Every structure is written in C-alpha cells, then in structure tokens.
Amino acid sequence: MFPRLLLASVRHSASAAFRSNPLSFDAKRLAATLTVLLSLGLAGSPQLRAGNTWTGGGASTNWSDNNNWGGAGPGYGTLTFTTGGTQGTTSNNNSISSMNQLFWNGSATWTLNGTTTLSLFDNGGTRASIENQSTGLVTINDSITFAATAGAAWGEINAVNGGLTFGAGTLTVNGSAVNGIRMFGAGQTTSFNNTVAATGKYFSTSSVNTTVAVGGSFTSGDIYLMNSGTLRLNAGGTVTTSALRLGGDFGTTGTQNQTLGATFALTSASGGQSFAGTVNTVAGNSSNALLIDSQNTSGSNTFSGSVFLDSPLRTQTATGGILLFQGGSIDIKAQTLTVSGSGTTTINEALTSSLTAGGSLVKTGTGTLLIQTTGNTYTGTSAGTLNANGTQISGGTLGIVGDTSLGVAPGGAYNNIQFTGSGTLQDTSNNISLNANRNVSVASGATATLDSNGNTFTVNGVVNGTGGNLAVRSSTGNGNVVLTGNNTFTGSTTINSGTLTAAATAGNKALGATTLITVNAGGTLALATGNQINNAATMTLAGGRLNANSALVAGLTTTLGALTLTASSIIDLASGAGTAGNTNLTFAASNGATWTGGATLSIYNWGGTAANGAVLGSGTDSLHFGATSAGLNSGQLAQIIFYSDTGTTSLGSAAILSDGSVVPVPEPVTVIAGALALGLLGYRQRKRLFGTAN
Secondary structure, three states: HHHHHHHHHHHHHHHHHHOOOOOHHHHHHHHHHHHHHHHHOOOOHHHHHHOOEOOOOOOOOOOOOOHHHOOOOOOOOOOEEEEEEOOOEEEEEEEOOOOOOEEEEEEEEEEEEEEEOOEOOEEEOOOOOOEEEEOOOOEEEEOOOEEOOOOOOOOEEEEEOOOOEHHHHEEEEEOOOOOEEEEEEEOOEEEOOOOOOEEOEEEEOOOOOOOOEOOEEEOOOEEEOOOOEEEEEEEOOOEEOOOOEEEOOOOOOOOOOOOEEEEEEEEOOOOOOOOOOOEEEEOOOOOOOEEEEEEEEEEEEEEOEEHHHHHHHEEEEOOOOEEEEEOOOOEOOEEEEEEEEOOOEOOOOOOEEEOOOOOOOEEEOOEEEEEEOOOOOOOOOOOOOOOOEEEEEEOOOEOOOOOHHHHHOOOOOEEEEEEEEOOOEOOOOOOOOOOHHHHHHOOOOEEEEEOOOEEEEEOOOOOOOOOEEEEEEEEOOOEEEEOOOOOOOOOEEEOOEEEEEEEOOOOOOOOOOOOOOEOOOOOOEEEEOOOOOOOEEEEEEEEEEEEOOOOOOEEEEEEOOEEEEOOOOOEEOOOOOOEEEEEEEEEEEOOOOOOOOOEEEEEOOOOEEOOOEEEEEOOEEEEOOOOOOOOOOOHHOOOOEOOOOOOOOEEEEEEEEOOEEEEEEEEEHHHHHHHHHHHHHHHHHHHHHHHHEE
16 A cells, blocks of 8 residues: 555656656656656556556556456556556557546557547546656547546646647537636647647646647637747648737736746648638746747748737747738837848738827848838837837838838837848839838948839938938839938948939938948939038949939039049939939049049030130039149049930040139040031031132
C-alpha cells in the first residue's frame, strides 16, 4: 500500500510542478524521482500495475487483452504507459469508453490507436487530462472526449517532456462541467491534425513556450494564446473560434503572464490560408511581442474577421508573400499596429480607432504596406485630438490611395507623418494631395523617400528635421512629387527617378535648408518659382536634369552652391518648351568641383547674349558660375554645349566672362552665317535708301 501511495503522491506533485513551472528545479527533481520509483518497480501496486499500467504482455496490442495490463483489466482512474521498455510502442483501444486520465512516461515514441471513443471524466476532484511526461512523441489516433459533468471546470492536455499529436481520431470537448482545455508543456508541441469539436469551450496555452499546431478542422470557443505560446495554422488546417485572444485570458485560467507575448503563425509556404474569426490583443499585455506571422513565400493569406487592439500588435510577412486584411475591420483604439517583414501586407478594409484620440501605425522592415482604403480614422476620430505618434515609417514602403488613407486630417499642423528610419511613402494611385496640416518629420540619419509611382504626389505640409535626408522616385512612369511647403529639413535631397517640383509659395522655400542636391539619371528637379533652394546648397548632376524654370516664370532667379558633374546631364532654362526663356541661374564658383571627363553639360533653350556680343534668341537668360572668370576652368568649359532648343540646334561651346557669366561661343559657321546675314541686311537697307541698281 505504501509504495502505491508514495508513487501517486510523487506523480501528482511532479505533474503540478510542471504545470506551474516546467523549467523549475523542483519540477525536474520530482520527475526524476518518479522515474526512479517506476524503474525500481514501486509502481507495482495492484491498481497501477496489475490493472491500470500497460505491460504489453498480451498476445495483441488490444486494451481488451487483460494480459496487457498485468492480468487484470483497468479500473476507472489513470492509465499509465511507459515507453522505451518491453511494453512495446503501440496500443489499441477496442474496449474502454471511460477513464479519468491518460499518462505516458519513458523515453520512446508511442502510438495509441483505437476504435472505441474514450471519454474522460472527473475523478473525485482530479480533473480529466492527457499528459506526456516521456521524452518521445505520443500520437493519439483514437477519438477522445472531455465529457466531465461534475468536478473540475477544465481539462488538461500536457505535452510536458515530449510532443502530443492528435491524429486520426476526433477530439471532442462537450462536458457540461468542462469550460475549456488548458495546455501545458514548455518547449513542446501539441498537434491537432484531425477534427477538434469544442464549440463554446476555451483552449489556453497555460505554460511558457507552448506550441499548438493545427492541421485539421479546429472549432472552439475563445483561444487564449499567451505566455509566449504559438499557434501554428498549418496547410490544410482551419481554425473556427469565437475569438483569438493574444496575450492574456482575462484571469480565466489563472495562468496568464502579461509580460510575455504570443504568435499566431500561418505556415503554408504557398499561402491560400484564411482566418475569419475575431482577433483581440488583450488589455494589459506589456510584452510588445504579440504577433501575426504570415510565413508564405508566394500566394496570399487572408484575415476577414474583425481585429481589436487593446494591446500593441505586430504583423509580419515573408518575402514573396501577401497578407491581406479584407472583409472585416481593424480597430486600433489607443494602441500601435506595427507592420513588419519583407513581404506585402494589404489592408483593404476600414483601418479605424473607436476613440477620439486614437492609436498609431508603424511601418518597419523592408516589405510593403498598401492601405487601399480612404476615410480611415486610426489616429483618432477628432481632428483636434489625434494621436501624437501619427503614422511612422522606419523601413520599407507605405502605399496609400488618398490623403485619408492616413486617417483624419489634423485640425492643426503637426508631424502626422514621421520617418523614424529610412523608408518610402508612395502615392499608389489617384494623384494624391496631402493635407497641409500633415507635416512630415525626418529623423537624423534617416532617408525619407517620396514615391509618385507615375502620379502627381503633392506634399503640402512642412518637411522638417535635422540631419534627415529626402529622396524622390517614381517606381513606374515619370511621376511628379510636388513640394509646396516652407520645408526646413537640413539634410541632402536626391532625385532618383521621376520629377521633384519645388513649388513653395512666394517667400517660402521648398528646399530652403537642404545642403546637397543630387539629380541622378532618370530624375528631374523642376523649379516652378524662384528662390526655392538654399543658396548655399551644392548640386550634383549625375545624369539627371535641372528644369530651371518649369513654369516659364519671367525673371525667375535661382542661386546655388557649386556644381558637380558626374555624368552627362541637362540644364533646361525653359523646361523643354522649345523657346527661349527668361531665367537667371547662378552657381557658386565650381572650378574646384569634380566634373567627370567625357560627361557633357547641355544647356537647353538658351536665349541670351553670346560671347561675341550677338543676341541669340529673344530671351534674357543668364548662367553664372561665381563672380569672376575663374568660376570654371577650361576643361569644364569644354564640357558645356548650348542649344537654342531641346538639344537639336547647337549654339556652340562655352566661354566664361569676367563677371562669371557663362555664354555660348558660336561655331565658325554660325559666325560666318551671322556676318552674311548682317551684310545682306545692310545691302537691302542701302538699296531702299539710295535706289542702287542691282
């Protein structure tokens, strides 16, 4: 009698210790003690050995063979299986329909098959449970029902030292006294590969680092995914639940640790997975580690239910994959939604906050977030009390289809768009004009890229920040980014493709504090009005184009720092209009700047005075490099060609005058033609006055 009681006591204590803290010293010590007792044969009491402990001594693996149970059939209680010994690796339930617990120990794998559904009930306050304390994987292919009508209010599935897989059978939870199933097992995985029928019953990851994998049809009440637990939705699996609760259980199980995160992972590499249930991040979770992880590298995964944030949530997508939110809505409330990863996340549903002062959206990682809706309210519903964190971009691309894709327009100007790292804001479609109260801040060392994507993307707020950089591109077509604000950012400006139009109103400067402007091949800087640029800003033309008077404004004046030329580039004084303009463009002396050999600087649509004093065209254009004839060296002058149009009619190479003016030097044939024209004009005038005969 004593050995039986001692063994039962040790096993009960070990099981409790593992559930409370599977990694603790006491838990390991109790488990080791249990193993020693079993190995010494102290489990040989009639109840545990002769009736309820599998010995494998029968002629078959059937439970109906009493010799498999030491000669006597099991009584109601706990069935114990020791793996890795002479007991075999398989058993078959063909006879037993009710029991309290299933328990495995040992070191090898085990498979439980069956044709008889086994219902688990309470046993005098001992809750129904399935527990694997062996180090081998236990696979259950029998149908199991948690059916208690009295006693403990929950059942347990505990993969303590080895995994548990529910295979061919159906797992049912329908006992009137069973409110849910608590799962324990640090670092282990419980897999449900067939049907789980547990409508209205909760499931919880009640110990740290418990993994649940679903490869079949899983139906339940709330799923409390917490304590650094992971729910893996595998290919072919479906989860139907009243709600997926991330990060807590409202105190339901008494096992939540809200400093720990949780992960819901969609694991199919080819996508095609969907989840239509409610997702809720439980209030009070402080981990900042609640995650939806879409692991597909092709295809799309879809969330079509409602998402409610009472704690911060992060989503993650893999390269090549798409995560789509469509058919439901996302309520950020006062929390932060972070979109990360290297794939594409698309939100094609309302992105809201149900609060007047709402939450914030953060884009991280190298991937793309496309917000395909307008009328969003995620930063709050009141224009005067919006969340100060606004929309933050620290990596990848955020694409929008309208101004209110970014939430309610602020009632007053503030940094509603914040580049906290290097990333891109894209006008995905619709020629967007951002509200003037949406200021844009750029953190020191970060590069804020504005992508017109073939559209006209107008930024009306103030772009600001110390040491931040601005870049412009058009990922498709020849789009145009228009800056109309009195911008104060102090870093560099780079046009990689498409056009950047500086169009601040009179007295303001679109690029008034930038220190360096680089125009790369395929890029154009267009000046719609004068004095748009910091007078000391240097410029590098690296195959791009400067449209120095894009709106053909009479008397437009621009002053810049030194010019560097690294590839053949264009300065157009009348924006390709094919007519002479009225533009005054002044660079600082550039004789010390690098001009790459073989690169040509073409001056289009020149209309002004040539080196020989001849007026070429009807305009009064001027181009200066410094204030003396030393502003450019002879090699640089040899790289300049003037045109009266957009590159067809050459006016000759360049000379620099004593005041720094750079003007065309007509080719000899042009000079001769000019002289002949003047002679012919004089001859005709003389004939008219004096009647000279032919």
